[in-house]
Amino acid sequence: RGKCNLAGWWQNELGSEMLVFNANSKGNFSGEYYTAVSSAQKPIETSPLRGSQHLDEDGKCTFGFTVNWSKFSDSTTVFVGQRFEDHRGQEVLKTGWLLRHKVNSLHDDWQATTVGTNIFTRLNRKEE
Numbered sequence: 001r002g003k004c005n006l007a008g009w010w011q012n013e014l015g016s017e018m019l020v021f022n023a024n025s026k027g028n029f030s031g032e033y034y035t036a037v038s039s040a041q042k043p044i045e046t047s048p049l050r051g052s053q054h055l056d057e058d059g060k061c062t063f064g065f066t067v068n069w070s071k072f073s074d075s076t077t078v079f080v081g082q083r084f085e086d087h088r089g090q091e092v093l094k095t096g097w098l099l100r101h102k103v104n105s106l107h108d109d110w111q112a113t114t115v116g117t118n119i120f121t122r123l124n125r126k127e128e
């Protein structure tokens with residue numbers, strides 16, 4: 001695992017958590033996303049994520065991943081971003097995202113995509 005290892009537990013400012021698995025030699029990875037924002041679905045169910053990252057050795061790799069909110073709603077979020085270390089050496093994933101939710105007709109397509117940003121920081125979890 002090079003210096004830009006995204007594997008492990010991350011949390012965004014909404015309180016959602018994700019577990020990212022090791023990337024393969026092509027930079028492809030998968031994981032599980034535990035959203036904090038859907039209507040309270042107990043127990044929290046995971047949504048699958050799949051992504052691709054660069055394997056630069058400088059620890060500042062760019063990446064993208066898709067979350068399929070299959071169990072909750074017919075919608076999809078794509079995240080794109082980069083890993084950084086802040087002034088205290090804490091790892092940060094600065095991301096932008098597009099959320100596409102299903103609309104019933106082409107006429108509603110204009111309102112189907114929302115955009116935003118998320119910052120993910122590492123969660124110190126034992127279980128991987």
Ligand SMILES: O=C1C=CC(=NNc2ccccc2C(=O)O)C=C1
Pocket residue numbers: 012014016034035036037038069072073075077097099118
């Ligand atoms: O059923 C659904 C539908 C959409 C969702 N979007 N979550 C997001 C969208 C953009 C950025 C972060 C999140 C998040 O859940 O942390 C979650 C559950």
